[in-house]
Amino acid sequence: xxxxxxxxxxxxxxxxxxxxxxxxxxxxxxxxxxxxxxxxxxxxxxxxxxxxxxxxxxxxxxxxxxxxxxxxxxxxxxxxxxxxxxxxxxxxxxxxxxxxxxxxxxxxxxxxxxxxxxxxxxxxxxxxxxxxxxxxxxxxxxxxxxxxxxxx
Amino acid sequence: xxxxxxxxxxxxxxxxxxxxxxxxxxxxxxxxxxxxxxxxxxxxxxxxxxxxxxxxxxxxxxxxxxxxxxxxxxxxxxxxxxxxxxxxxxxxxxxxxxxxxxxxxxxxxxxxxxxxxxxxxxxxxxxxxxxxxxxxxxxxxxxxxxxxxxxx
Amino acid sequence: xxxxxxxxxxxxxxxxxxxxxxxxxxxxxxxxxxxxxxxxxxxxxxxxxxxxxxxxxxxxxxxxxxxxxxxxxxxxxxxxxxxxxxxxxxxxxxxxxxxxxxxxxxxxxxxxxxxxxxxxxxxxxxxxxxxxxxxxxxxxxxxxxxxxxxxx
Amino acid sequence: xxxxxxxxxxxxxxxxxxxxxxxxxxxxxxxxxxxxxxxxxxxxxxxxxxxxxxxxxxxxxxxxxxxxxxxxxxxxxxxxxxxxxxxxxxxxxxxxxxxxxxxxxxxxxxxxxxxxxxxxxxxxxxxxxxxxxxxxxxxxxxxxxxxxxxxx
Numbered sequence: 001x002x003x004x005x006x007x008x009x010x011x012x013x014x015x016x017x018x019x020x021x022x023x024x025x026x027x028x029x030x031x032x033x034x035x036x037x038x039x040x041x042x043x044x045x046x047x048x049x050x051x052x053x054x055x056x057x058x059x060x061x062x063x064x065x066x067x068x069x070x071x072x073x074x075x076x077x078x079x080x081x082x083x084x085x086x087x088x089x090x091x092x093x094x095x096x097x098x099x100x101x102x103x104x105x106x107x108x109x110x111x112x113x114x115x116x117x118x119x120x121x122x123x124x125x126x127x128x129x130x131x132x133x134x135x136x137x138x139x140x141x142x143x144x145x146x147x148x149x150x151x152x
Numbered sequence: 153x154x155x156x157x158x159x160x161x162x163x164x165x166x167x168x169x170x171x172x173x174x175x176x177x178x179x180x181x182x183x184x185x186x187x188x189x190x191x192x193x194x195x196x197x198x199x200x201x202x203x204x205x206x207x208x209x210x211x212x213x214x215x216x217x218x219x220x221x222x223x224x225x226x227x228x229x230x231x232x233x234x235x236x237x238x239x240x241x242x243x244x245x246x247x248x249x250x251x252x253x254x255x256x257x258x259x260x261x262x263x264x265x266x267x268x269x270x271x272x273x274x275x276x277x278x279x280x281x282x283x284x285x286x287x288x289x290x291x292x293x294x295x296x297x298x299x300x301x302x303x304x
Numbered sequence: 305x306x307x308x309x310x311x312x313x314x315x316x317x318x319x320x321x322x323x324x325x326x327x328x329x330x331x332x333x334x335x336x337x338x339x340x341x342x343x344x345x346x347x348x349x350x351x352x353x354x355x356x357x358x359x360x361x362x363x364x365x366x367x368x369x370x371x372x373x374x375x376x377x378x379x380x381x382x383x384x385x386x387x388x389x390x391x392x393x394x395x396x397x398x399x400x401x402x403x404x405x406x407x408x409x410x411x412x413x414x415x416x417x418x419x420x421x422x423x424x425x426x427x428x429x430x431x432x433x434x435x436x437x438x439x440x441x442x443x444x445x446x447x448x449x450x451x452x453x454x455x456x
Numbered sequence: 457x458x459x460x461x462x463x464x465x466x467x468x469x470x471x472x473x474x475x476x477x478x479x480x481x482x483x484x485x486x487x488x489x490x491x492x493x494x495x496x497x498x499x500x501x502x503x504x505x506x507x508x509x510x511x512x513x514x515x516x517x518x519x520x521x522x523x524x525x526x527x528x529x530x531x532x533x534x535x536x537x538x539x540x541x542x543x544x545x546x547x548x549x550x551x552x553x554x555x556x557x558x559x560x561x562x563x564x565x566x567x568x569x570x571x572x573x574x575x576x577x578x579x580x581x582x583x584x585x586x587x588x589x590x591x592x593x594x595x596x597x598x599x600x601x602x603x604x605x606x607x608x
Contacts, residue, residue, distance in 0.1 A: 015203070022208035025199040047177040051167070056174035057236045058214025065209050084209045085569055086593055088240035088392045088544060090419050090439055092412040107437060108396040112568055113541055113595065115394050115437075133411065133419075135394055135439060137542055137593065139569065237417055238441055240392060240544045242571050242591055244564040259589065260548040264416055265389055265443065267546050267589075285563060285571075287546055287591060289390055289441065291417065319507070326512035329503040351481040355471070360478035361540045362518025369513050388513045392544035 002036035002109060005077040012078075013038060013070045023066050026059065030070070036106040038070040043099055055095035055122075060132045063102045064089055064118035068136035071104035072114040082114065082138040089134040097122035097129070104136075114138040154188035154261060157229040164230075165190060165222045175218045178211065182222070188258040190222040195251055207247035207274075212284045215254045216241055216270035220288035223256035224266040234266065234290040241286040249274035249281070256288075266290040306340035306413060309381040316382075317342060317374045327370050330363065334374070340410040342375040347403055359399035359426075364436045367406045368393055368422035372440035375408035376418040386418065386442040393438040401426035401433070408440075418442040458492040458565060461533040468534075469494060469526045479522050482515065486526070492562040494526040499555055511551035511578075516588045519558045520545055520574035524592035527560035528570040538570065538594040545590040553578035553585070560592075570594040 006012060010033065017023065017030045017040070026048075031039040042048075042063055050056040065087055072082045104118040116136045121128035158164060162185065169175065169182045169192070178200075183191040194200075194215055202208040217239055224234045256270040268288045273280035310316060314337065321327065321334045321344070330352075335343040346352075346367055354360040369391055376386045408422040420440045425432035462468060466489065473479065473486045473496070482504075487495040498504075498519055506512040521543055528538045560574040572592045577584035 019203035020208065021199050021201045021203075022210055023202075026210075047173050049173045050175075051171035051173075052233070052235075056172065056214065057217050057239075058174055058178075058210060061213040061217065061239075062208065062210025065213065081204070083204075083246075084243050086240065086242040086542070086571075086591075087209075087213075088238065088439065090238040090411075090441070091236050092419060094235075107394075107434075115396060115542075130411075133439070135392065135437070135542075137394070238390070238419075238439075240591065242563070242593070244571060259546075259586075267390075267548060282563075285591070287390075287544065287589070289546070323507035324512065325503050325505045325507075326514060327506075330514075351477050353477045354479075355475035355477075356537070356539075360476065360518065361521050361543075362478055362482075362514060365517040365521065365543075366512065366514025369517065385508070387508075387550075388547050390544065390546040391513075391517075392542065394542040395540050398539075 002075050002106060004035045004075065009074045013073050016070050016073050020066065023062065026062060028063060028066060033070065033074055035074055036071060037104060038067050038074060039101060039103045040067040041099060041101045044097065057091055060091065060095060060120050061089050063100060064120055064132060064134035065136060067102040067104040068116040068118045069138060071106050071116050072138040075106060075109045079143050081141055081143055083141060085137045085139045087134050087136040089132055091132050093129060093131045095122040095131040097124040099123040101128060112140055114140060154227055154258060156187045156227065161226045165225050168222050168225050172218065175214065178214060180215060180218060185222065185226055187226055188223060189256060190219050190226060191253060191255045192219040193251060193253045196249065209243055212243065212247060212272050213241050215252060216272055216284060216286035217288060219254040219256040220268035220270045221290060223258055223268050224290040227258060227261045231295050233293055233295055235293060237289045237291045239286050239288040241284055243284050245281060245283045247274040247283040249276040251275040253280060264292055266292060306379055306410060308339045308379065313378045317377050320374050320377050327366065330366060332367060332370060337374065337378055339378055340375060341408060342371050342378065343405060343407045344371040345403060345405045348401065361395055364395065364399060364424050365393050367404060368424055368436060368438035369440060371406040371408040372420040372422045373442060375410055375420050376442040379410060379413045383447050385445055385447055387445055389441045389443045391438050391440040393436055395436050397433060397435045399426040399435040401428045403427040405432060416444055418444060458531055458562060460491045460531065465530045469529050472526050472529050479518065482518060484519060484522060489526065489530055491530055492527060493560060494523050494530060495557060495559045496523040497555060497557045500553065513547055516547065516551060516576050517545050519556060520576055520588060520590035521592060523558040523560040524572040524574045525594060527562050527572050528594040531562060531565045535599050537597055537599055539597055541593045541595045543590050543592040545588055547588050549585060549587045551578040551587040553580045555579040557584060568596055570596060
């Protein structure tokens with residue numbers, strides 16, 4: 001459906017995961033990816049919970065945002081990168097499973113903006129449950145030359 | 153401006169911060185609060201950054217969301233608590249400072265929903281810079297009896 | 305997938321369309337509906353356009369919001385109604401077709417909140433083009449007794 | 457606070473209001489403007505209401521979106537224009553007044569994206585009541601040369 005501009009996009013996305021200190025610290029791992037989509041997972045630990053013993057919304061938001069950025073990155077040229085301009089997340093159900101899986105799908109790629117949707121599932125022995133859904137607007141920037149936006 | 157229903161709301165909000173494993177692990181600290189508002193801070197560490205060496209959007213989102221929940225909690229009765237139903241965050245500028253401060257303000261309290269706005273500032277030697285702004289919808293729930301929403 | 309509580313839900317949704325002055329004035333028409341979903345259409349007229357001769361974002365937003373409310377209404381009991389608490393809409397492409405069609409799908413029904421997604425398509429002789437996507441949070445209220453939220 | 461690039465920005469914004477068929481048809485009128493902000497008003501008519509006899513969310517959304525675009529337009533160069541990329545609106549209270557007033561303020565101008573906030577008030581004999589608040593992301597485009605985003 002979508003055109004790949006960088007034949008080495010898989011390595012590129014792996015780097016987006018490996019080199020981001022916060023998501024490494026959180027425990028996020030790349031599961032799989034393809035043109036316009038990406039899936040990441042996270043094993044839920046006690047440190048991810050909030051006072052009510054469910055997964056903190058910040059963990060779900062981080063997973064949704066970072067996986068969206070990775071999905072958007074699959075369609076970039078070698079000299080482009082993305083930065084989240086904004087996202088909205090609906091917390092649909094409390095997440096109590098042992099594992100979270102997020103699948104992000106590019107809804108509309110663009111030269112300047114890419115719109116991506118992320119679905120976060122709580123996975124137990126049974127079927128996965130959709131616990132959150134986000135829509136993410138990514139700004140597409142050039143690594144060299146004039147910086148685009150958001151500028152300082 | 154807003155009516156306080158629980159005279160011990162300060163202790164209550166302190167608990168909302170202290171007992172949430174994820175924000176404790178992240179390093180979030182309560183700065184101050186009053187009826188309808190709350191301020192929290194975070195010392196930026198290398199583990200909070202993303203691959204481009206700026207603070208990860210997930211850190212800003214967690215800070216915005218949790219401080220909003222604390223602000224909403226200042227107006228609750230003793231048998232109520234809040235859960236984030238959804239939030240939207242605009243990442244306005246890249247956050248590079250040594251410290252983040254978030255101030256959340258209730259825009260509209262309600263029996264079932266409370267709407268809160270959070271502003272996240274990057275603080276350096278100079279003046280603080282607004283780096284993100286979020287609008288957060290909190291569902292107000294009762295701790296006993298039939299659970300309200302979002303239900304499982 | 306979803307349980308219908310009011311066997312006369314079709315009449316109910318038809319009323320939601322017929323009795324809303326603004327969407328009648330706009331030209332919105334019910335196409336079809338079922339448990340948890342609704343489709344509405346609109347013939348594009350010159351009065352719907354903005355200065356750049358594309359359909360105004362306000363028209364797309366109204367169509368997305370109202371169709372979402374209708375979709376949420378299919379799952380209500382006879383004494384319930386919905387009110388939009390918030391929505392976010394991404395304008396993906398400029399809408400230039402002769403006709404707009406919106407399909408709204410309940411993502412998560414609830415006793416207090418229902419989350420609905422709306423997709424707006426621009427329809428020409430060719431295949432329909434997705435021009436906007438919205439996520440809508442509906443507050444579920446009782447027609448009698450104590451009013452829920454948003455309260456005045 | 458903000459720098460004006462086009463000394464004739466007032467005429468420009470007046471055109472943004474006058475030439476947009478949908479908002480003219482709706483009854484939207486420019487009240488005042490300055491660098492980075494704009495205020496518009498609307499006299500509420502029966503055709504603006506929904507089935508529950510309150511102002512339709514689509515009217516509030518249109519007013520919030522268009523006034524935001526006008527506010528963003530005050531800071532543009534002569535060869536630039538804006539297009540809404542996305543917006544989120546919280547409906548805080550039901551709007552029942554005879555008149556609506558919207559004030560939009562640029563939160564962060566940019567070369568590619570401008571972030572604007574809109575507040576919609578219901579005005580009666582008494583003080584105005586805040587009924588809705590929106591955050592709007594505008595894409596900044598060039599009128600000539602290569603089109604930016606959102607592209608087809």
